[in-house]
Amino acid sequence: MTARTREAIRAAIFAVLGEIAPEADPAAIGADRPLRDQIDIDSFDFLNVIIRLHETLGVDIPEKDYAELLTLNGAVDYLARRCGAS
């Protein structure tokens, strides 16, 4: 697992969200509000987000950690920790 900056992780999250919910506007996403209140994603979409993050960042996210990825900031914090971000 290579070290990545928080910015790179944030960009990776936006890229994945953009694939799954193309109508979402990254600039309009509140970083501390639950993503699912702001973007129309269901459990299938969410699982695809997890799969794509796993593919792009190489982080295996167990189900019990899903709750840490509910907001953008939460997801960046979690993934930065798991990636050993600088």
Added chain:
Amino acid sequence: MPSLGADMDAGTLVQWMIKPGDAVKRGQVVAVVETQKGAIDVEIWEDGTIDQLVVGAGKKVPVGEVLALLHAAGETAAASPAKPAAGLRPVPAAPAKPRVEAVSPTATGMARGRTTPSARKLADELGIAIDSVRPADPDGVVSRADVERAAAARKAAPAPAAELKPVVADWHAQMRKAIAAAMSRSKREIPHYYLATDIDVTKVTDWLASENLKRGVAERLLPVVPLMKAVALALREMPELNGFWTTEGYKPSPAVHLGMAIALRGGGLVAPAIHDADKKGLDQLMADLRDLITRVRGGRLRSSEMSDPTVTLTNLGDQGVEGVFAVIYPPQVAIIGLGRVTDRPRVEGGAVVTRKVLTATLAADHRVSDGHRGAVFLATIGRLLQEPEKLL
């Protein structure tokens, strides 16, 4: 033109995937048809050889219209006349009139009279539907020159599948219309009754968590998957909820083809079938669901998926609702609704404990079943979910 649901009365042939002379196999995708619910891959339901394409690309025709003529396997062109190709298995209660007889052999025969044999031969070679060719002189016969003109026009026309996609706004309006038609018919004709029950899903939730812990991200099962299996198994024991209401009365289905209500981005929904859901393992159900959702939202559905569902399952738990009282999709006779899994207090052995609970609902057709049987059905789902390892 197959009926791809009770709400469909016509479709536009977008593209042929076959040409006259091609051998076709049952289940093969032979054409793309644009409906109010998007482009659908139409499968053929007989083995044989294509004789001719009756309806040309770009043409909108009513349900029941003959699209192509085919020689069944084993027949030779010389020995027997081609017959209308069955676009798909008939949908039992679809309001499609028996148009097949009305339009097919006679109409084709008449068209034949206005076409020179060499023009017909050329059209076959070029893969042009001869009946779509208009003669230069409106009262005249279709000549080779007319066929060549049609072929040139087809070449000049933009690539069919990609370009014929309707604009988004219109597509949404069409989808809304289709849903409105089906749901209005349902509320007008079907005497619904509704039941709801709370199911303790603690065991299946815990079991799924431990199962998913063993799996990589791409192999994980969504919470709805074991619920789908339990619903499908319970339906097997309850034929009066799984089948079609037809003009001759109720026809139960021996197979359980579970229609999954899938929302589209930006509005609208479709409920295509997962075939034989009661016989599939959870991994297969998950793979099928993934494939179906992916194609609903980005690709294309197949005609059998649109016309085969014997019952529908709608899962609105993701959106946070606790219960959904759904509208039956005719000609089906039941729809099952699943809500969100919540932690709720339950009394067990005199003590209050926290349990994971889900509200399951049933809307069913009172012409076919009664509340008692519906209640037994919901209880069966609850019972099956207490032994999750048996669902795998």
